[in-house]
Amino acid sequence: MTFPAADLRLIAVDMDGTLLDGDGNVPAALWPLLDRLAARGIRFAPASGRQLATLQRSFADHLDDMVFIAENGAHVVSGADEVSSDALEPQFAASVVERVRALAAGGSDVGLVVCGKRSAYIERADAAFRAEADRYYARLDVVEDLLAVDDQILKLAVYDFTDAARAAPALEDLRATHQVVVSGHHWIDVMNAGVNKGVALERLQAALGVTRAQTAAFGDYLNDLELLDAADLSFAMANAHPDILARARHRAPSNLEYGVITTIERLLG
Structure with missing residues (x-):
């Protein structure tokens, strides 16, 4: 060719x-x-x-x-x-944190990485999820409460241990105002529109x-x-x-x- x-x-x-x-x-x-x-x-x-x-x-x-x-x-x-x-509005980021928490409370095996400009942040800290997050985030802080993170939030990355397609419907309505992208077999990224x-x-x-x-x-x-x-x-x-x-x-x-x-x-x- x-x-x-x-x-x-x-x-x-x-x-x-x-x-x-x-x-x-x-x-x-x-x-x-x-x-x-x-x-x-x-x-x-x-x-x-x-x-x-x-x-x-x-x-x-x-x-x-x-x-x-x-x-x-x-x-x-x-x-x-x-x-x-391109940073997300803090109120919107907080709403996604709450939504992923609700998914986990409902039995979904999911975790969330809040991707800031200075670092990435997680509150789920078990070895399995930490290993997945460590693969992609060289700067990664474990915090008690993602809602208390003080940083410019560039992206919210949802990880579903089964398949991203299972978590996607719970985020589908966000597409009306934001970018929701399946970025891998297990990952869904939420960012600003455009x-x-x-x-x-x-x-x-x-x-x-x-x-x-x-x-x-x-x-x-x-x-x-x-x-x-x-x-x-x-x-x-x-x-x-x-x-x-x-x-x-x-x-x-x-x-x-x-x-x-x-x-x-x-x-x-």
């Missing part, structure tokens, strides 16, 4: 199911590739539901050349500069002076739909959700075949 020639300047890449390998690790082959991209003036942007601190930890040795789309687009950073952030990876990528493009035609994007799941729309070179991973496969202009091998890395190498020629 060949791709159209492009003056490539920005590459936005989802993490889980896209860049990361089957064990959830950044492939070792990415590190020399990042050096090649930097030498050619191409910015690399992890675009994830993970918090900024987690992404920065994963790419600690390349922070000078990195830009980040964190919290599913609610927090965008270029180097030391914040491009954008917050998504695609809007974040457009803000990043504006900040960097980069066009859609100069942008490539890779994704595999439903929270990547808008990300792919914001890039002319859009790639669905072979393991992607059917809606992603239908939306992207091109296909990349699966994350288990290091499809992001091999495709970027082909784009570089």
